[in-house]
Amino acid sequence: MAVRLDADTVSSLVGPDLARIGREHLDQGRVFELAREDGGVAAVVLDSAREEFDVWVGVVNGALTGECDCEDDETAPLCGHAVAVTLAALEDGLSFTSVPESDDDDDEDRFAEVAATLSFDQLVDLVARQAVADPDFADELLSLADPND
Ligand SMILES: [Zn+2]
Numbered sequence: 001m002a003v004r005l006d007a008d009t010v011s012s013l014v015g016p017d018l019a020r021i022g023r024e025h026l027d028q029g030r031v032f033e034l035a036r037e038d039g040g041v042a043a044v045v046l047d048s049a050r051e052e053f054d055v056w057v058g059v060v061n062g063a064l065t066g067e068c069d070c071e072d073d074e075t076a077p078l079c080g081h082a083v084a085v086t087l088a089a090l091e092d093g094l095s096f097t098s099v100p101e102s103d104d105d106d107d108e109d110r111f112a113e114v115a116a117t118l119s120f121d122q123l124v125d126l127v128a129r130q131a132v133a134d135p136d137f138a139d140e141l142l143s144l145a146d147p148n149d
Contacts, residue, residue: 018083025045
């Protein structure tokens, strides 16, 4: 699933200050080695202090997400470096693919199809064995059986 983004969307997501910082990095040619990676885009950003940051930007569970070596991304979803990489990717026409989200959906659909082919006894047996192996699954099973418990 490709996620459509443009510069206006990015700036409304991150706010005008970060959008300006990202644009500045880009305009001053500080984004290098832009490449597709893991459904998103990776690059190296050299900031004004000539410090290098490895940055990855992609869409995780439907949300634009940046990963960067700097500390700023602990307070904001994206730091200025990640914004710069996002803008650079947009200018290069690279699209972001929401990999984790679509994979989960595909897997669930696939498992549901397979489960639908099993007999009732097979399903009961499978659920019982999984409940023994996985305490979280067992809790979920028990709460479904008795929602008031
Ligand atoms: Zn950063």
